[in-house]
Amino acid sequence: MNFKHDLFAQFARVGKALSNGNRLELLEFLAQGERSVEQLSKVAGLTVANTSQHLQQLRHAGMVTCRKEGLKVFYSISGDDVINLLDALRAVAERHVTDVQHLVNTYLTVKDNLEPVPRTELLERARDGLVIVLDVRPEEEYAAGHVPGAVNIPLQELEQRLKELGDQDDENREIVAYCRGPHCVLAFDAVARLREKGLNARRMEDGYPEWKTAGLPVEKSQSRT
Amino acid sequence: MNFKHDLFAQFARVGKALSNGNRLELLEFLAQGERSVEQLSKVAGLTVANTSQHLQQLRHAGMVTCRKEGLKVFYSISGDDVINLLDALRAVAERHVTDVQHLVNTYLTVKDNLEPVPRTELLERARDGLVIVLDVRPEEEYAAGHVPGAVNIPLQELEQRLKELGDQDDENREIVAYCRGPHCVLAFDAVARLREKGLNARRMEDGYPEWKTAGLPVEKSQSRT
DNA sequence: AAACTATTCAAGTGATTAGTTGATTACTAG
DNA sequence: CTAGTAATCAACTAATCACTTGAATAGTTT
Numbered sequence: 001m002n003f004k005h006d007l008f009a010q011f012a013r014v015g016k017a018l019s020n021g022n023r024l025e026l027l028e029f030l031a032q033g034e035r036s037v038e039q040l041s042k043v044a045g046l047t048v049a050n051t052s053q054h055l056q057q058l059r060h061a062g063m064v065t066c067r068k069e070g071l072k073v074f075y076s077i078s079g080d081d082v083i084n085l086l087d088a089l090r091a092v093a094e095r096h097v098t099d100v101q102h103l104v105n106t107y108l109t110v111k112d113n114l115e116p117v118p119r120t121e122l123l124e125r126a127r128d129g130l131v132i133v134l135d136v137r138p139e140e141e142y143a144a145g146h147v148p149g150a151v152n153i154p155l156q157e158l159e160q161r162l163k164e165l166g167d168q169d170d171e172n173r174e175i176v177a178y179c180r181g182p183h184c185v186l187a188f189d190a191v192a193r194l195r196e197k198g199l200n201a202r203r204m205e206d207g208y209p210e211w212k213t214a215g216l217p218v219e220k221s222q223s224r225t
Numbered sequence: 226m227n228f229k230h231d232l233f234a235q236f237a238r239v240g241k242a243l244s245n246g247n248r249l250e251l252l253e254f255l256a257q258g259e260r261s262v263e264q265l266s267k268v269a270g271l272t273v274a275n276t277s278q279h280l281q282q283l284r285h286a287g288m289v290t291c292r293k294e295g296l297k298v299f300y301s302i303s304g305d306d307v308i309n310l311l312d313a314l315r316a317v318a319e320r321h322v323t324d325v326q327h328l329v330n331t332y333l334t335v336k337d338n339l340e341p342v343p344r345t346e347l348l349e350r351a352r353d354g355l356v357i358v359l360d361v362r363p364e365e366e367y368a369a370g371h372v373p374g375a376v377n378i379p380l381q382e383l384e385q386r387l388k389e390l391g392d393q394d395d396e397n398r399e400i401v402a403y404c405r406g407p408h409c410v411l412a413f414d415a416v417a418r419l420r421e422k423g424l425n426a427r428r429m430e431d432g433y434p435e436w437k438t439a440g441l442p443v444e445k446s447q448s449r450t
Numbered sequence: 451a452a453a454c455t456a457t458t459c460a461a462g463t464g465a466t467t468a469g470t471t472g473a474t475t476a477c478t479a480g
Numbered sequence: 481c482t483a484g485t486a487a488t489c490a491a492c493t494a495a496t497c498a499c500t501t502g503a504a505t506a507g508t509t510t
Contacts, residue, residue, distance in 0.1 A: 008246035015243030021233035
């Protein structure tokens with residue numbers, strides 16, 4: 001039964017793509033939208049050549065596609081099924097690899113952290129003005145697409161721009177922060193800092209890619225070409 | 226940001242578990258239910274020592290658990306999320322890796338193959354006696370659990386025992402075959418052979434593990450201790 | 451206790467993989 | 481055409497992985 005063997009070897013090719021931490025990081029970043037090789041290499045802290053090689057492995061596994069525009073090559077996730085796969089991987093890793101839970105817990109300095117806010121609940125409460133939705137990702141990612149009505153304050157600028165959130169009529173209005181995904185640390189950080197300031201902050205379940213994949217509405221900034 | 230790096234390294238551990246064809250084959254077999262190391266080594270065509278090592282990798286990735294009973298150690302999938310992960314992997318591999326499609330198509334000698342029968346539809350039609358559900362897995366797997374009312378004829382015995390299916394009142398009663406999963410070749414084979422004999426055979430969507438995971442009713446044989 | 455069985459452990463070999471470096475290709479701008 | 485840029489390719493090293501072999505555990509049977 002050579003057929004069977006070949007078939008599993010093909011599946012393993014996709015598995016191999018998931019077998020390296022740097023590639024997973026690239027995929028998580030790509031889940032935001034398309035990116036150039038240079039951008040990706042910076043965010044993952046790899047050389048351009050190395051990044052290029054990882055991207056080609058991902059491409060051969062069918063997980064990303066690329067598009068050349070002038071000098072630059074833009075990579076992007078090749079379909080929603082890939083995001084499902086990444087989420088399934090996360091789910092297994094979270095549930096079973098105790099080290100992950102340990103890492104997440106250690107990072108969450110705020111131990112009495114409330115449950116993250118579910119996506120569906122959020123949208124209507126934001127519409128009613130009950131919550132402020134805070135996008136803590138970098139400006140360019142916000143511009144490429146974000147949750148409707150979300151305020152964008154990148155994490156680094158959070159401390160200085162705190163009043164933009166507190167200035168609102170009600171000091172105790174709940175703030176819901178989100179970032180790149182369930183394991184992006186930006187929103188964790190933001191919630192921890194906001195709580196230190198006495199604000200009522202929570203984290204949104206998952207992040208922008210999951211929001212988009214769930215078919216919920218998104219908004220884009222027109223400010224750039 | 227060392228935290229981030231560590232976190233992705235933990236995810237990669239699960240990814241690594243999926244990066245080898247033999248391990249994927251073991252997982253697919255384990256998705257049927259628990260198995261001893263010896264059984265697994267036979268089905269995958271590996272030495273016992275090698276199988277044991279693969280299983281321990283899977284265990285460290287949190288994908289399987291084991292239970293010792295007397296001399297034997299029985300391994301099993303550690304949760305439904307693992308089956309979801311395997312299905313997500315398959316989905317990506319199927320959609321993107323053209324080689325997989327090629328392999329599957331090559332194997333399907335019957336080109337005019339009808340759509341596989343959805344699970345939900347099947348159960349009520351079987352109850353009404355409209356279809357014969359055929360389980361082509363080996364006897365022991367059938368005994369460990371099967372779709373209610375299914376007839377068990379292992380693939381090897383299919384040709385000899387054909388009359389057990391044709392003997393029924395209506396020659397044209399539809400036969401729906403299933404096996405271990407969407408990429409197990411048993412049901413493909415069975416359908417192809419039945420059609421050669423002029424019978425009205427189709428393949429069930431997915432296989433037994435997916436059926437069980439979907440929460441649909443199952444039946445077990447009492448014939449063995 | 452001795453023989454036997456199922457599994458695991460430990461050590462070693464050849465193959466594969468991750469990452470570095472420097473050259474090369476494809477494209478743009480002057 | 482030349483210089484410059486983004487990405488890829490090619491060649492290499494160190495690390496990791498798959499598998500084999502033979503020994504060691506743990507449990508059962510006699």
